Amino acid sequence: MIPAAFDYTAPSTVDEAVRALADAGDDAKVIAGGQSLIPVLRMRLAAPTTLVDIGRIPELRGIRDDGDALVIGSTTTHYEVQRDPAVRDHALLLKVATDTVADPQVRHRGTFGGAIAHADPAGDLLAPVLALEAELVLHGLEGERTVAASDFFVDYFTTALRQDEILVAVRVPKHTGWGAHYEKFNRVAQAWSIVAVAAAVRTEGGVIAEARVGLTNMSSVPVRARAVEEALVGQPATVEAIKAAAAHAADGTSATEDSNADTAYREHLARVLTSRAVTAAAGV
Amino acid sequence: MRITVTVDGTTYTDEVEPRKLLVHYLRETIGKTGTVVGCDTSNCGSCTVHLNGQSVKSCSVLAVQVDGAEVTTIEGLARDGELHPVQQAFHDNHALQCGFCTPGMIMQSIDLLADHPDPDEDTVRHGLEGNLCRCTGYQNIVRAVQDAAQKLKPGSQQPVGGQ
Numbered sequence: 001m002i003p004a005a006f007d008y009t010a011p012s013t014v015d016e017a018v019r020a021l022a023d024a025g026d027d028a029k030v031i032a033g034g035q036s037l038i039p040v041l042r043m044r045l046a047a048p049t050t051l052v053d054i055g056r057i058p059e060l061r062g063i064r065d066d067g068d069a070l071v072i073g074s075t076t077t078h079y080e081v082q083r084d085p086a087v088r089d090h091a092l093l094l095k096v097a098t099d100t101v102a103d104p105q106v107r108h109r110g111t112f113g114g115a116i117a118h119a120d121p122a123g124d125l126l127a128p129v130l131a132l133e134a135e136l137v138l139h140g141l142e143g144e145r146t147v148a149a150s151d152f153f154v155d156y157f158t159t160a161l162r163q164d165e166i167l168v169a170v171r172v173p174k175h176t177g178w179g180a181h182y183e184k185f186n187r188v189a190q191a192w193s194i195v196a197v198a199a200a201v202r203t204e205g206g207v208i209a210e211a212r213v214g215l216t217n218m219s220s221v222p223v224r225a226r227a228v229e230e231a232l233v234g235q236p237a238t239v240e241a242i243k244a245a246a247a248h249a250a251d252g253t254s255a256t257e258d259s260n261a262d263t264a265y266r267e268h269l270a271r272v273l274t275s276r277a278v279t280a281a282a283g284v
Numbered sequence: 285m286r287i288t289v290t291v292d293g294t295t296y297t298d299e300v301e302p303r304k305l306l307v308h309y310l311r312e313t314i315g316k317t318g319t320v321v322g323c324d325t326s327n328c329g330s331c332t333v334h335l336n337g338q339s340v341k342s343c344s345v346l347a348v349q350v351d352g353a354e355v356t357t358i359e360g361l362a363r364d365g366e367l368h369p370v371q372q373a374f375h376d377n378h379a380l381q382c383g384f385c386t387p388g389m390i391m392q393s394i395d396l397l398a399d400h401p402d403p404d405e406d407t408v409r410h411g412l413e414g415n416l417c418r419c420t421g422y423q424n425i426v427r428a429v430q431d432a433a434q435k436l437k438p439g440s441q442q443p444v445g446g447q
Contacts, residue, residue: 109340
């Protein structure tokens with residue numbers, strides 16, 4: 001199908017983009033790679049009056065080392081995240097999760113910040129961003145503010161972004177030397193996660209020293225499996241110990257029911273996939 | 285809006301509506317009907333083209349977003365009447381039945397081989413994850429991509445097509 005008509009502007013600076021968003025009012029949308037938005041426009045599930053394209057703002061694209069963190073510009077593509085040596089070395093969880101996003105064509109065009117701002121609960125980058133305790137840098141008419149990932153995701157497709165704000169960068173604390181794995185359960189190629197688990201683990205001499213576990217699609221927002229994280233610390237990195245800790249994976253979640261899975265099945269998946277993800281991340 | 289875009293080596297300047305999809309621009313405005321539309325959901329990959337050297341689904345890009353860019357379609361691959369090695373490999377290996385997915389399959393295969401010059405079967409299957417063939421011809425498609433990889437290797441004496 002053909003999208004409903006809209007006005008289009010492609011500013012070259014963040015300030016211009018924020019001004020364009022504010023001027024266009026409530027029915028304006030930000031577009032970058034467009035890999036979630038354009039299909040939605042095509043099916044006329046949304047009909048914004050104005051699109052503000054931030055894909056031509058050079059300062060939003062690229063990954064830089066900022067000492068104890070990596071700063072990933074919001075319009076950096078999935079393909080660029082996958083191939084970046086600093087991401088591999090300091091935020092491996094982001095790389096392995098990005099490897100599972102959609103398909104190669106979509107990863108060439110889709111952006112890291114776009115996927116996060118879209119906030120689909122089945123999106124694969126939300127749980128890793130939450131698990132790595134990233135901070136989101138937002139820019140609006142009143143300037144810049146930073147929001148923790150744990151405060152950014154509010155509900156289905158809803159974030160802390162105000163109408164005049166743009167997600168400009170994601171600040172990811174370095175997790176150098178941590179093992180990582182993203183275990184995704186879906187049924188066919190390109191399908192969204194029914195449930196997925198993001199795990200990052202730091203081991204010391206065969207013992208789990210620190211663990212971060214994030215769950216995809218176990219609530220309207222990504223959730224941390226804190227009970228699992230706490231149960232893992234100090235345990236030997238063995239299949240049995242990890243499986244015992246993973247039994248807590250569904251604690252405190254509120255998984256939905258749909259045609260793919262009911263709540264009990266999703267909870268079962270969360271436990272099984274957490275066990276697999278942590279085992280792989282710990283290199284067992 | 286006015287856009288200027290280079291498609292298969294020729295530069296075009298056109299007035300387009302912001303809502304016009306790249307695939308519709310290619311097919312309807314400049315007549316590149318080799319790029320086809322196979323679905324309405326961004327799944328099938330039939331409309332795959334190269335945008336500044338990378339594969340994209342042209343149903344999921346706005347024409348206004350390619351202003352100033354370079355696009356290559358299936359129609360821009362052959363040189364002096366000779367098929368591109370990947371096109372020839374698809375021909376040689378019977379990697380199509382109805383042929384509808386073929387333009388996208390070939391464009392994505394070329395992209396895949398640029399990143400993985402000697403892919404194993406698993407790499408080919410994952411690399412073509414965004415392209416659907418409903419004649420269930422994946423077996424020969426995988427074979428064609430691996431055949432093309434061998435023939436594209438530097439120093440390969442074997443001409444594509446085995447002539």
